[in-house]
Amino acid sequence: MSEPFSKPSGRATSYDVARRAGVSQSAVSRCFKPGASISKKMREKVMLAAKDLNYQPNAIARGLITRRSNLIAVLVSSQMNFYYPEVLFQLTDKFSKQGLRVLLFTINEEDDVEDAINQVWQYQADGIISASYLSIEQHKLLEERQIPVVMFNRYFGDYPSNTIWCDTAAATDLMIGHLIDFGHTDFGLIEGPEYSMVNRERMTLSRKAIKERGGKVIAEARGNYRYESAANATQALMANDPRPTAIIAANDMMAMGALDELKNVVGRSVPRDVSIVGFDGIGAARFASYELTTIRQPIGRMAEAAVTMMLDRIEKPETSSEKRVLAGSFIQGTSTGPVPQ
Amino acid sequence: MSEPFSKPSGRATSYDVARRAGVSQSAVSRCFKPGASISKKMREKVMLAAKDLNYQPNAIARGLITRRSNLIAVLVSSQMNFYYPEVLFQLTDKFSKQGLRVLLFTINEEDDVEDAINQVWQYQADGIISASYLSIEQHKLLEERQIPVVMFNRYFGDYPSNTIWCDTAAATDLMIGHLIDFGHTDFGLIEGPEYSMVNRERMTLSRKAIKERGGKVIAEARGNYRYESAANATQALMANDPRPTAIIAANDMMAMGALDELKNVVGRSVPRDVSIVGFDGIGAARFASYELTTIRQPIGRMAEAAVTMMLDRIEKPETSSEKRVLAGSFIQGTSTGPVPQ
């Protein structure tokens, strides 16, 4: 009764707050802008009215005028690889601490990327993190549109881009050395998809290290990074004569699949008969049934770096691109052991 | 040279397109609004100009005037439970097919929910999907603000809310029956967190089914839904005298942890010495090292239902709330077998 208009139908706007506090709308706006020039008294008055009306600035309206949406689009592949969720959650966490919101896009097929890019454009996202496919043309398009792109674990050869990359060279060397020290000489590889840069890098480094240390790759097969795909690949490797005594999978998920196939289908013991290693260091690789020897990517630090780089590019769009490389680390599990006999 | 202004500094607006096509801004706007009244000739002219200028409507500006952001906030717990990513990806996929974007919020601690709700308000999200904690007060607040909320696998007793729920009663009965048929009578429970509704439901149903069928719960322990937490819980159960011959974990993740603890630490075989079952039917439960007997939630259908319900509530905000209940299904794996002796 005392305040017939205390609850206006919709949400309160800066005008409502201004009226209630008996000040101008500009003043209200300034109260909610960090470094703005406003007196203490004014701030108190406004904040009180704002609290009463449950006022929060409308991010949409703000975005329209400031041309900053504070939205970051994150593209992740939806394939059920446990690596992506870990990355995604880390990124979201870290962006939100910086006041940025994550607009999520899951990519099933390549076409989805196109859609996502359009949405990014429509929503005026302040930047894109790509942990998914992204063609060089698409990247160029985004550059033209002046949308900062940070690529997570991918880049285009020499074409410059903002990239967070995990260097596994040294760790791979250690890991292969570890196998060689165990007496392994005959290696089998389970590769990931051909298009995957990460896969090519890992396989190339492994081959190189094997060769340098006097081992040889005697069999290879291809999977698609998924657990299930490792079964056939493993069968193929084990059909080789002689059989490899150590298997290097392009990621942990396939290493886990291979390990299970060997133990439960082929009927060989790991690591007694065959040693297995993977890459990524996903959480599940630590499960007692696997305890993979692997190379861990420092995902938390990588996410942090991606966020920092993104903020930087948003602030200073003219900065030239940068590639930040963090080292992966060798983790010794129990999936590797001495060569049989 | 021929078109000095072909690339205006920033992005093209509807005015730019209008000018180029020689029509009014309204016409451009209407071309991009589905059911609007526009002639074929006009549409062609505009679309041509739009293509030339790479025009896409600005979703921010549109949102301001239409009061629809087409953003849906999704709250998921960040705890590394493989269940959440599966749900999240399904939801994102399905929302995007409906033209809605997902604004992701990961919840670490309860305080984060408050933040998320504020952001939702600021961004004028059209709705919230909560697959995370949400207090009844917070829910009420959102109702007051007329933001539709759909809760995924949670609800508040009698207090009405839009909910997608998986009913595991029948399947639990089957699962317990399956164990009883195998001769088990002494059950151990690994509960999830106390606050979890899903946990309470699962445990209550299990207890009831066990009792009805003449078994008894002889030991119980509590975990936090995570893999690691199952180790201690399992030790506690196995310390009981007599030892349970069947363990029921409140989710698959803990069932996997229990299985590993038994096999690799306690030194018992599953299912020869002990049978284990879980709940959820996550992907990893199908890995050959586990092959859990479990109850699968139809996550895809649940996500679909959540999306449908959300669209419905956005269209007709006055609709009274609804609880949609999908049945979980019993999946027989190899983690269960006859009671020893």
Add this chain to the structure above:
DNA sequence: AAGCATATTGCATTCGAATGCAAAAATGAT
């Protein structure tokens, strides 16, 4: 060809906050 109904188009305004600029108030120096 006139008359009327219907389909298109443009005009002008609106959404809610931010900001350059000028006016007003507070502060300080003398």
Add this chain to the structure above:
DNA sequence: ATCATTTTTGCATTCGAATGCAATATGCTT
């Protein structure tokens, strides 16, 4: 107390698209 400085405040405009209404064009009927 006076004037110069600095800080605060308010005014008016802007961001880009949507939309009610009025004006115009089109189609149909006879």
